[in-house]
Amino acid sequence: MSGTYTVAVAGATGAVGREMLNILEERNFPASKIIALASSRSAGMKLPFKGAELTVAELREDSFQCVDLALFSAGGGTSEKFAPHAVKCGCVVVDNSSAWRMDDRCPLVVPEVNAHALAGHRGIIANPNCSTIQMVLALHPLRKAAPIRRVVVSTYQAVSGTGQKAVEELDRQIRRMFNMEEPEVSVYPHRIAFNCLPHIDVFLENGYTKEEMKMTKETVKIMEDPKIRVTATTVRVPVFYGHSEAVNVEFERPLSVAAARAALDKAEGVVVLDDPARKIYPMPIDAAGKDEVFVGRIRQDESCDNALNLWVVGDNIRKGAALNAVQIAECLVRDGLTRIADKGTFLR
Ligand code: A2P
Numbered sequence: 001m002s003g004t005y006t007v008a009v010a011g012a013t014g015a016v017g018r019e020m021l022n023i024l025e026e027r028n029f030p031a032s033k034i035i036a037l038a039s040s041r042s043a044g045m046k047l048p049f050k051g052a053e054l055t056v057a058e059l060r061e062d063s064f065q066c067v068d069l070a071l072f073s074a075g076g077g078t079s080e081k082f083a084p085h086a087v088k089c090g091c092v093v094v095d096n097s098s099a100w101r102m103d104d105r106c107p108l109v110v111p112e113v114n115a116h117a118l119a120g121h122r123g124i125i126a127n128p129n130c131s132t133i134q135m136v137l138a139l140h141p142l143r144k145a146a147p148i149r150r151v152v153v154s155t156y157q158a159v160s161g162t163g164q165k166a167v168e169e170l171d172r173q174i175r176r177m178f179n180m181e182e183p184e185v186s187v188y189p190h191r192i193a194f195n196c197l198p199h200i201d202v203f204l205e206n207g208y209t210k211e212e213m214k215m216t217k218e219t220v221k222i223m224e225d226p227k228i229r230v231t232a233t234t235v236r237v238p239v240f241y242g243h244s245e246a247v248n249v250e251f252e253r254p255l256s257v258a259a260a261r262a263a264l265d266k267a268e269g270v271v272v273l274d275d276p277a278r279k280i281y282p283m284p285i286d287a288a289g290k291d292e293v294f295v296g297r298i299r300q301d302e303s304c305d306n307a308l309n310l311w312v313v314g315d316n317i318r319k320g321a322a323l324n325a326v327q328i329a330e331c332l333v334r335d336g337l338t339r340i341a342d343k344g345t346f347l348r
Contacts, residue, residue, distance in 0.1 A: 002032075006068050007329070008034075008070040008086075008091070009034065009071050011096075012038050012054070013045060013056060015317055017073050018047070021034070037058070038059060039074075042056045059082060062089075070094070071326070072097065073321065075097055083095055087343055088346075092123055092340060093125065095125070100124050100126045102221065108222055110136055111328060113222055114223075119335070119337065122340065128218045130317075131157060131215055133320050134316075137269050137319070144263065145259055145260065147227075148251055150249075151230045152232075154233045154246045156239070156245070157200060157239075158241050158243055166192070169188070171240075195238060198235050208232075216230040241289075241316065242284025242285070242287045242316065244282070246309070247312055248304075251306045252306070255306070260308055260310075269293060271292045271293070271295070273296045276297070281296035282296045286313075
């Protein structure tokens with residue numbers, strides 16, 4: 001490898017971790033060495049990288065000596081425990097879990113929207129929730145055209161967002177049902193095959209799920225606008241890859257469909273697919289494997305002044321997780337932000 005940086009991927013055997021490795025390879029990230037980390041269960045496992053193999057090592061507190069950048073996607077508990085130790089070793093962490101997202105010390109970044117928030121980071125940068133990332137990519141160009149007052153979003157989220165086990169469970173359930181056998185239910189509280197579950201992450205006291213409140217709070221933090229009100233209903237659907245969202249956006253002043261389309265057309269990372277007469281609109285089967293977020297069905301909300309409806313689809317594993325994390329790492333390298341002033345911040 002020809003780069004400068006030693007890069008670790010924590011959770012390298014998981015759905016997002018594997019995609020992080022693919023994307024580091026595809027984008028030719030300037031790495032001199034890649035270290036694949038996972039639980040002790042996977043130690044010794046081989047993962048393909050640039051025509052060779054990486055041997056997975058167990059993630060430990062001392063895994064980060066001499067590591068410059070670590071991409072974490074090994075669950076919230078693992079990030080909470082290990083990321084502070086990585087920072088202590090001088091390693092900058094980009095964390096895909098929800099553990100650090102609302103911590104004031106940690107920037108929450110979608111590079112196309114708020115790359116500037118990386119300046120002054122203290123060692124941990126949080127990668128937002130997958131559904132939030134694709135939604136703010138669509139909201140950001142619109143709010144430049146007209147300030148946003150309120151967002152009402154319903155999601156249709158793929159099982160890969162839960163991890164590899166859920167991909168396997170949907171696949172197994174479909175096969176069993178086609179063979180007239182009783183499907184096993186283990187990852188979700190109910191069968192996901194041929195079903196929809198209005199339940200992602202745990203229920204909170206206010207009746208929302210934690211996933212729904214992530215969309216509310218993270219949107220405000222990323223867009224740096226406490227005035228934007230967001231209400232979400234998040235739903236798991238039997239799709240393998242690609243989250244879809246029906247998004248209703250109310251603005252402070254009128255925004256025409258043509259002006260919204262023009263703003264989205266120009267936006268980095270967004271592709272408008274909106275020609276209903278030709279049956280062209282975004283769908284998860286087309287978005288899977290792509291880097292961009294796709295927006296279609298752009299229309300006036302006829303029930304509300306100054307509001308538009310959109311349909312937003314993105315690959316939850318790529319832009320919703322692994323790609324966004326690698327793009328953050330690229331910004332850190334580009335802007336010379338790979339050093340940490342106070343390595344003890346998260347251990348105090
Ligand atoms: P492993 O494969 O060894 O269990 P997914 O989100 O697809 O389920 O993947 C989760 C990732 O997080 C996997 O790479 C998994 O490793 C890793 N992981 C889970 N728990 C731990 C842990 N306690 N320590 C290190 N890695 C972990």
